[in-house]
Every structure is written in C-alpha cells, then in structure tokens.
Amino acid sequence: xxxxxxxxxxxxxxxxxxxxxxxxxxxxxxxxxxxxxxxxxxxxxxxxxxxxxxxxxxxxxxxxxxxxxxxxxxxxxxxxxxxxxxxxxxxxxxxxxxxxxxxxxxxxxxxxxxxxxxxxxxxxxxxxxxxxxxxxxxxxxxxxxxxxxxxxxxxxxxxxxxxxx
Amino acid sequence: xxxxxxxxxxxxxxxxxxxxxxxxxxxxxxxxxxxxxxxxxxxxxxxxxxxxxxxxxxxxxxxxxxxxxxxxxxxxxxxxxxxxxxxxxxxxxxxxxxxxxxxxxxxxxxxxxxxxxxxxxxxxxxxxxxxxxxxxxxxxxxxxxxxxxxxxxxxxxxxxxxxxxxxxxxxxxxxxxxxxxxxxxxxxxxxxxxxxxxxxxxxxxxxxxxxxxxxxxxxxxxxxxxxxxxxxxxxxxxxxxxxxxxxxxxxxxxxxx
Numbered sequence: 001x002x003x004x005x006x007x008x009x010x011x012x013x014x015x016x017x018x019x020x021x022x023x024x025x026x027x028x029x030x031x032x033x034x035x036x037x038x039x040x041x042x043x044x045x046x047x048x049x050x051x052x053x054x055x056x057x058x059x060x061x062x063x064x065x066x067x068x069x070x071x072x073x074x075x076x077x078x079x080x081x082x083x084x085x086x087x088x089x090x091x092x093x094x095x096x097x098x099x100x101x102x103x104x105x106x107x108x109x110x111x112x113x114x115x116x117x118x119x120x121x122x123x124x125x126x127x128x129x130x131x132x133x134x135x136x137x138x139x140x141x142x143x144x145x146x147x148x149x150x151x152x153x154x155x156x157x158x159x160x161x162x163x164x165x
Numbered sequence: 166x167x168x169x170x171x172x173x174x175x176x177x178x179x180x181x182x183x184x185x186x187x188x189x190x191x192x193x194x195x196x197x198x199x200x201x202x203x204x205x206x207x208x209x210x211x212x213x214x215x216x217x218x219x220x221x222x223x224x225x226x227x228x229x230x231x232x233x234x235x236x237x238x239x240x241x242x243x244x245x246x247x248x249x250x251x252x253x254x255x256x257x258x259x260x261x262x263x264x265x266x267x268x269x270x271x272x273x274x275x276x277x278x279x280x281x282x283x284x285x286x287x288x289x290x291x292x293x294x295x296x297x298x299x300x301x302x303x304x305x306x307x308x309x310x311x312x313x314x315x316x317x318x319x320x321x322x323x324x325x326x327x328x329x330x331x332x333x334x335x336x337x338x339x340x341x342x343x344x345x346x347x348x349x350x351x352x353x354x355x356x357x358x359x360x361x362x363x364x365x366x367x368x369x370x371x372x373x374x375x376x377x378x379x380x381x382x383x384x385x386x387x388x389x390x391x392x393x394x395x396x397x398x399x400x401x402x403x404x405x406x407x408x409x410x411x412x413x414x415x416x417x418x419x420x421x422x
C-alpha cells in the first residue's frame with residue numbers, strides 16, 4: 001500500500017481524535033489537514049514498518065502544541081493550566097454537553113493522554129512515545145485527567161455518571 | 166490484603182482500562198470489595214471511557230471531507246513536482262536550455278477541479294480501454310504509419326514512447342475528435358491485460374507549461390502535464406497512483422531526451 005493510501009485510510013481516526021481534542025468540527029478538520037501536510041513534509045522521518053497511526057498522532061501533537069503556543073504565547077502548557085476557560089452551564093443536565101465541556105476544561109497535557117488511552121486505545125507505552133514523555137507521567141496525567149473529569153461531571157446538577165444516548 | 170503488594174493508582178487506572186493482568190485483577194477486585202469508595206471511583210473511570218468512545222465513535226464514520234483526502238494524497242503530487250525539479254537541476258547542470266522547465270516550478274501544485282484535458286483523457290480511456298476487438302484504429306504492427314498519421318493530423322511530431330521496460334507493450338492508437346483540432350490516443354497493455362492510454366493534444370500558443378498534476382475521474386487516475394506544444398495525459402483505471410506516476414516519469418523522459 002502506498003503512503004498516500006495509508007494516510008487516506010487513517011483520516012477517520014485522526015478526525016475522531018482531533019474532534020475530541022479541539023472541540024468543534026472545523027477547527028478539528030483544520031488540525032487534521034495541517035497534520036497530513038506536515039506528515040508529508042516529514043515522511044522521511046517515519047520508519048516504515050512502525051505504526052503509522054501512532055506516528056501521525058505524534059505529528060498532530062506537535063502541530064497542535066505549536067498552534068496553541070502561537071495563539072497564546074503567555075499561557076504555560078503545564079498540567080494545571082486549562083487550555084480553555086470553563087464555561088458556565090445552564091444546568092440542563094445534558095451529559096453529552098457536559099462531557100464535551102469537561103474534556104475541554106482539562107489541561108491540554110491531560111486531555112491528550114486521556115484521549116489517546118481511553119478513546120484511541122493506545123497502550124501506555126505508545127502514548128508515552130507519541131507524546132515524548134515518560135510512562136510514569138502518562139499514568140499520573142491519566143489519573144489526574146480522570147479525577148478532574150469525574151469531579152466536573154459530578155458537580156453538574158448533582159447527577160452522577162448517567163448515560164444519555 | 167496485608168500480605169499482598171499495595172495497590173497503586175496506576176493499577177487502578179489499568180483496571181479502568183481493562184489492561185490489568187488477570188492475577189492482579191483478582192487481587193484488585195478483592196481490595197475493591199473492602200474499599201467501596203475506591204471501587205466506585207474506578208467504576209466511574211471505566212464508565213467515562215465508555216461514554217467517551219460512544220460519544221466520539223460516530224466521527225470516524227462521517228464522510229471524509231474532500232480537502233482532507235487531497236491533503237492526504239498531496240504528497241504524491243509534491244513528489245512529482247520534486248522529480249521535475251530534479252530534472253530542472255539536471256538540465257541546468259548539463260547546460261541545456263531549461264527555460265520551459267522553470268515554468269514547472271512556478272505552476273500551482275494543486276487544483277480543485279480536474280481541468281478539461283484530464284476529464285477528456287479519462288473519458289477517452291474509459292471509452293476505449295475496455296474494447297476487446299477494436300481498442301485502436303491502427304495497430305502497433307503499423308507503428309510507423311500510426312505515428313506519421315497522427316503527427317500529420319496533430320500538426321507536429323508526435324511520438325509513441327516505448328514502455329517495454331515497464332512491461333507495457335504498445336497496442337496501437339487512434340484519432341479522437343476535439344474542438345479545435347484532433348487528439349491522439351496511444352494504448353498500451355501489459356501481459357496481465359491491464360491497459361493505460363496516453364492522450365496527446367496540441368496546445369494553443371498561450372498555454373503554460375506545467376509540472377505533473379494528478380486527477381481522478383471516477384475510477385480513472387490521470388497524470389497530466391503540458392510540455393512545449395503538446396498537452397499529455399496518462400490514464401489508467403486499474404493501476405495504483407504511484408505505479409502510474411512511475412510510468413508517467415518514463416513517458417516524460419522519453420519525450421524529452
């Protein structure tokens with residue numbers, strides 16, 4: 001299979017991750033497009049035979065972090081700094097909105113780990129490699145992300161984790 | 166539990182992800198029985214993951230926007246341009262007049278709509294390449310006559326590249342109507358019966374020479390370029406893009422020795 005075909009085949013999964021990472025569809029697709037373009041220019045760095053998808057997540061991570069830095073250079077990207085201000089909710093109890101808001105309220109570093117592990121099912125090792133961090137950091141960020149999300153969602157309207165389909 | 170290893174937070178996370186090895190899982194679940202708050206917390210994590218997947222899974226099933234497909238494919242186009250750029254460098258190095266090639270670098274890399282030449286070439290390919298009895302008007306056994314005839318009708322020296330090195334033998338060619346002026350189509354076939362066609366037309370005096378460009382019309386892939394007085398389009402319905410690009414490179418080199 002050619003590189004182009006492999007890339008085309010991975011677009012749906014890149015879009016899913018990007019949507020959860022940045023929120024709205026247009027920004028997410030912009031991120032995917034930038035990622036694909038960057039991937040082509042960096043393809044010589046990709047080692048054939050290794051997981052192309054994991055490599056693309058790395059490329060996307062770099063593209064996204066650079067963008068966030070470029071738009072708000074004064075914000076540190078450390079674990080405790082939320083990338084987005086948490087918006088007030090109307091207390092409508094819509095878990096779906098709360099889930100999206102909760103994810104958006106997580107610091108980027110924690111959000112990436114949570115999404116790669118829980119949504120994209122990458123192993124802890126793979127996640128560590130994608131993000132270029134030690135596995136211990138993966139585990140601690142994962143724990144913090146989950147606890148924060150749980151607290152955020154429990155805080156809304158006093159409802160506990162209920163599913164809205 | 167005192168005789169067992171203490172439970173770590175990382176193990177609780179692993180349990181929530183269903184990644185804890187079997188033996189340790191049993192120990193952890195026994196510990197959960199004695200620590201209901203921790204059990205509830207871990208169950209909540211697991212539930213959150215399920216919600217996350219359920220919520221975002223449909224995104225992967227949405228139709229892919231064309232701009233992203235183009236971005237995923239554009240590397241092949243970039244490489245095609247890089248190849249032409251390589252020839253430009255070679256042309257300059259050996260001191261040949263490389264004026265036309267410089268246009269290649271200035272031409273836009275991507276275009277939204279396949280231009281007329283790509284669409285017509287794809288249509289002509291789709292029309293004649295499935296033909297069993299009459300794929301061509303003049304067969305390869307009369308190649309000299311074919312080339313002389315097409316050159317005369319197109320008003321310039323047309324050549325049929327030799328693609329035997331690529332496993333493609335000339336089947337023959339035909340003349341196609343076009344307004345203004347006629348078009349030549351050469352057909353090649355490999356031992357397995359796969360066919361490619363080279364569409365050649367004369368370009369008006371105001372044309373711009375271009376690098377390789379790629380288009381897809383239905384299931385027909387087309388590489389096309391304009392060089393000197395001719396526009397070319399190489400089409401195939403059963404060849405992958407990279408394979409077709411390789412042949413397009415060979416065609417190009419033969420037509421520009």
